[in-house]
Amino acid sequence: MRIPIVVPLPFLTADRDVDALAPATDDTDAITPLYEDRSRWHRAYRPGPWRVGGAALVLLPAGGVLFAALVMGLAGSLPGTAVCLVLAALLITLAVRLVRAGLWVSTRGLRQARLLSSVTLAWPDVAAVRTVQQPVRWLGLPRTVQGQALLVHRASGGPLPALVTDHNADFLGRPEAFRIAADAVEDRVAEHRG
Known part of the structure; x- marks a missing residue:
């Protein structure tokens, strides 16, 4: 008789009920898993399958370009090797930025x-975060x-573009994962603004 081994992997439950991830005694940390440090940057949700799939499709040609760099390096073509390495580095950087958006x-x-830029707001600079119905x-x-869309309104101006x-x-x-993530971000803003 085989006994199944159950390994708890709390990071796989990010798109499910986030209340299950919070400690029973601490209701203020609903979006941070038990093992995560709150002072580090983290998302309220895990990357979706379309985002991960898109990054994987960008990494496929990067692997081919790296193989071409290896072949060119073994053949003694240093300029071709350098071009292939730079192209592969650009593709890998693009894939990482896709996942981190x-x-x-x-x-x-x-x-x-975003893909090519980032905007960071300190908590006093965030006026509100709201979920609105609009063309997306x-x-x-x-x-x-x-x-x-989840809109972030700045205290000193209008909203940031809907990301x-x-x-x-x-x-x-x-849609349920979007609702949970939006609620978690709104709760985090209310916690730091209040």
């Missing part, structure tokens, strides 16, 4: 990471559909 929180503030971009493409929507690469086809 999103809304990040810590005890210091809120960070909105489908998977970041020019096509728009009606959906929900987290229910039709982006993290939440397409996962």
Whole structure:
């Protein structure tokens, strides 16, 4: 008779009920898993399958380019090897930025990471975070559909561009995960603003 071994992996439950991740005695830390340091930057949600799949598709040609660099290096073509290494480094950097895009929180503030830029706001600079119904971009493409967006309003100006929507690469086809992540970010803002 075989006895199944159960290994708890709390990081796999980020898109499920986040209350299960919080300690029973501490209700203020609903979005931070038990093992995570609150002073470090982290997301209120894990990357969605579309985001991870897109990054994997970018890494495929990077592997081919690295193999081409190896072949060129063995053949003695140093300029070709250098070009291939630079191209592979650019593709790997793009894949990492694709995965890291999103809304990040810590005890210091809120960070909105995009593909090529980031905006970091300290908690006093964040006026509010709200979920609104509006036209949103489908998977970041020019096509728009009606959906929900999590808007970050600055204390000294208007809102930041909507980065987290229910039709982006993290939440397409996962409306419950979007609701949980939006509630968790709103709770974190209320905790630090209050």
